[in-house]
Amino acid sequence: xQQLNQSPQSMFIQEGEDVSMNCTSSSIFNTWLWYKQxxxxxxxxxxxxxxxxxxxxNGRLTAQFGITRKDSFLNISAxxxxxxxxxxxxxxxxxxxxKVTFGTGTKLQVIP
Amino acid sequence: SQTIHQWPATLVQPVxxxxxxxxxxxxxxxxNLYWYRQAAGRGLQLLFYSVGIGQISSEVPQNLSASRPQDxxxxxxxxxxxxxxxxxxxxxxxxxxxxxxxxxxGTRLTVT
Numbered sequence: 001x002q003q004l005n006q007s008p009q010s011m012f013i014q015e016g017e018d019v020s021m022n023c024t025s026s027s028i029f030n031t032w033l034w035y036k037q038x039x040x041x042x043x044x045x046x047x048x049x050x051x052x053x054x055x056x057x058n059g060r061l062t063a064q065f066g067i068t069r070k071d072s073f074l075n076i077s078a079x080x081x082x083x084x085x086x087x088x089x090x091x092x093x094x095x096x097x098x099k100v101t102f103g104t105g106t107k108l109q110v111i112p
Numbered sequence: 113s114q115t116i117h118q119w120p121a122t123l124v125q126p127v128x129x130x131x132x133x134x135x136x137x138x139x140x141x142x143x144n145l146y147w148y149r150q151a152a153g154r155g156l157q158l159l160f161y162s163v164g165i166g167q168i169s170s171e172v173p174q175n176l177s178a179s180r181p182q183d184x185x186x187x188x189x190x191x192x193x194x195x196x197x198x199x200x201x202x203x204x205x206x207x208x209x210x211x212x213x214x215x216x217x218g219t220r221l222t223v224t
Contacts, residue, residue, distance in 0.1 A: 033212055042202050042215035043156075060223055081151060088155070100206075102156045 006089055006103030014111050019076040021087060021106045022111075032065050032072040033077030033100070037086045047074070079110050116199040118203050125223055131176075131190040133219050137178065142143030143205040145186040146213065147178055150200040156209035162186060198223045 003023050006023045013019055023032070031050055035043035048066035049072060056063055062075045072089055089103035115138045125131060137143055148160040158171045165207035168178050175194060179187045186203055200220055204213040 031212070035215075040200075040218070040220070042204075045212055045214060048212050053151045099158075099161070100220075104155050107153075 004041045004089055004091060004101055004103035006106055010107040010109070012111060013079055015078055015079060015081060018087040019020070019079055019083070019108060020069060020073065021047035021108075022073045023089030023091075023103045025091055026070065026102070027091070027093070027101075028064050028069040029101075030069075030094060032063070033092070034061075034072070034074050035088045035090065037088065037105075038101050039085070043088055051079060052080045076108075079108075080112055081110050084108060113122040114205070114207075114214065114217040116203060116205055116214060117199075118219050120219060121145070121217065122175075122220045123222070125221065126191050127195055127223055128192050129191050131188070131197070132160075133156040133188040133201055133203075133221075135186040135216055136184055137186075137205045138183070139153060140205065140207050142183060143207040144211065145173075145180060146185065146187050146206070148204065148215075156202065168210070193223045194222050197221065 004025045016069055034047045036046050037043040047056050047063040048062055050075050052065055052069050053067050060077045064073045066072055072076040086105045086107050088105050091101045117136050119134055121155050145162045148156045149159055160170055162168050162180045165180055165183055176190050200218050202218045203216040206213045
C-alpha cells in the first residue's frame, strides 16, 4: 500500500544533540501523527497534529504540521539514550473509516 | 482509560498449523479495530480493519482472516500457516473524534 516518505532512514547521534526528521507525501492529510517504537513493542503515540501550520510540543519533542498539509517534521532536543528506537510518522485522511498511512520509519541510535 | 491487550506475546508454530491471535480493548465502545504485520526492520502493513461487529475489510489478499465476534474483540486467524506469515503482529484501536490509532504490545510469530 501507499507509504509516506520519511527521512532520514537511520541516524546515529551523540547524546545531548538535537535531532530532526521529516515526512513527506504526495497526498494531503487532515491529521499527522508521530509514533515511537521500542524493540519488540508496539508503537506509542507521541504527538498528534490537527491543523496546517500547527506546532505542538511534548517534553523534548516538537512536531509541526506543514502548511501544505503534505509534510510534517519532528524535532527531539537534547537527546538521551532512551530516545533510541524507530520513529514513524502517519497521516490520516478524512472520512468515517480513518485509514492511516504510515511512513517508512527513522531508526535513531544515540551514542552515550 | 483505554487499554489494549494482545495474546499470546510470542508464538512458534510449524508450517501448515492453524493460527489464532486475539486482541481486546477496554475502556471504550465501538472502536475501529486494525491488524497490522511488521516484518523485521520494516514498516507497518495493514492487514484488516473493522468498523463494527462482524464487519471486516481486507487490505491484502493472503491466507489470513479476521473476525470481530464482539465489540471490543478482534481475532486474526489462519487455517494453514506459511513460512512467510512470520512477523510481528500488531492490533490497534481508534475512536473518538480524531481517530488516532493506539497500538497493542504485539505478538511475535515465528513459523518454522
